Amino acid sequence: YDTILELFRAQYIKSTLQNKNNTSKGSGGPCGFEGAPPCNIDTIIIIVPGGGSGGGGLPPGGGGGPSGGCGPYEDCIHKPDDGGGGGGETTPTNPTQNPCEKTKSLLNKPKVQQGINDVKAQALKTLSDMKAGEIGFKEPKNGGPLVSADVNEAHKVVFNDVTDSYGGYHNHTATGTHMFSPPDIVDALFGFAAAQSAQDGVGNAYLGMIATEWCNTCPNNVQYIHYVIKYTGTGSELGGYVYTPAQMKQFEKDYQETVDNLTDKSKNGTTYIKNSAGDLNEKGLEKLFFDTLKNIGIYGKVNLQRVEANGTINNVTLDSNGLPTGAPCP
Numbered sequence: 001y002d003t004i005l006e007l008f009r010a011q012y013i014k015s016t017l018q019n020k021n022n023t024s025k026g027s028g029g030p031c032g033f034e035g036a037p038p039c040n041i042d043t044i045i046i047i048v049p050g051g052g053s054g055g056g057g058l059p060p061g062g063g064g065g066p067s068g069g070c071g072p073y074e075d076c077i078h079k080p081d082d083g084g085g086g087g088g089e090t091t092p093t094n095p096t097q098n099p100c101e102k103t104k105s106l107l108n109k110p111k112v113q114q115g116i117n118d119v120k121a122q123a124l125k126t127l128s129d130m131k132a133g134e135i136g137f138k139e140p141k142n143g144g145p146l147v148s149a150d151v152n153e154a155h156k157v158v159f160n161d162v163t164d165s166y167g168g169y170h171n172h173t174a175t176g177t178h179m180f181s182p183p184d185i186v187d188a189l190f191g192f193a194a195a196q197s198a199q200d201g202v203g204n205a206y207l208g209m210i211a212t213e214w215c216n217t218c219p220n221n222v223q224y225i226h227y228v229i230k231y232t233g234t235g236s237e238l239g240g241y242v243y244t245p246a247q248m249k250q251f252e253k254d255y256q257e258t259v260d261n262l263t264d265k266s267k268n269g270t271t272y273i274k275n276s277a278g279d280l281n282e283k284g285l286e287k288l289f290f291d292t293l294k295n296i297g298i299y300g301k302v303n304l305q306r307v308e309a310n311g312t313i314n315n316v317t318l319d320s321n322g323l324p325t326g327a328p329c330p
Contacts, residue, residue, distance in 0.1 A: 002198040004046055010163055011041040013194040099303050100329035103228055103313050115146045115169055123171035123212045136170030162191040167206035178211035178225045179285040182251035193231040194238050202235045226307040233301040251296055258291050286316050286324035
């Protein structure tokens with residue numbers, strides 16, 4: 001049942017994301033929401049469980065179904081260890097890992113490492129080239145080469161089709177805000193999460209972001225800002241995190257207002273800024289992220305990790321005073 005639900009959930013979110021992208025380009029109105037026409041979705045193929053010589057995926061000769069007088073696909077309660085025909089519970093192929101182990105495993109993949117290097121190079125380019133924009137990549141589930149993001153623009157990367165990928169990375173420009181935006185979280189990360197199978201688990205989805213800043217005390221006078229986010233909610237909750245274009249536009253407006261508030265010296269002094277230009281420091285960027293989660297209504301559903309230049313991974317949370325703090329992974 002979970003596998004079948006995930007098929008429909010992934011297609012619904014994929015269709016909605018594509019429709020929102022089309023709407024933003026002026027090629028149509030929204031669908032799937034109240035008062036709007038239904039969305040068209042791709043064909044969903046459901047593989048009937050079981051197999052053998054019965055044909056059409058059915059169990060052969062009356063066997064293979066649960067015991068206790070139930071038909072093979074009737075809504076009956078049975079125990080997986082009751083000695084009857086048919087299989088018991090399945091064990092996920094990927095055992096659950098803690099956030100640190102998941103990200104360590106991700107960053108150790110040679111293909112992902114190369115993709116990150118390319119994204120870093122693009123982020124570095126934006127320091128000296130005002131016209132250099134954002135690029136991104138997706139990590140396909142089939143183990144094949146990394147795939148470029150569907151849209152790479154001056155200040156936006158879009159992943160239209162995420163059903164074949166675990167997650168992806170992108171850069172932010174030197175002049176942009178060096179933290180995940182509402183579309184990064186809702187459209188990209190949640191899209192990747194919805195695309196995961198029941199066996200993979202929604203927690204395997206990820207999104208990385210890299211940006212650069214000039215730094216007098218850093219190697220080559222360049223500092224890299226590197227963050228990774230992962231979805232920590234359940235698959236069934238994702239259906240509640242699909243928002244209308246109007247809602248997303250408001251989230252983005254609120255995001256910018258939060259930036260303005262954090263950099264306002266009359267309100268926060270220099271707590272969240274690092275220089276006279278009013279750029280957000282590390283604490284300010286992370287505060288922006290958590291305030292954004294709260295504003296959208298998804299606080300506690302996304303895990304934030306900061307990756308240092310030496311490879312150290314920090315799990316970032318809010319302390320008892322509501323300030324961001326990082327705990328290094330062992």
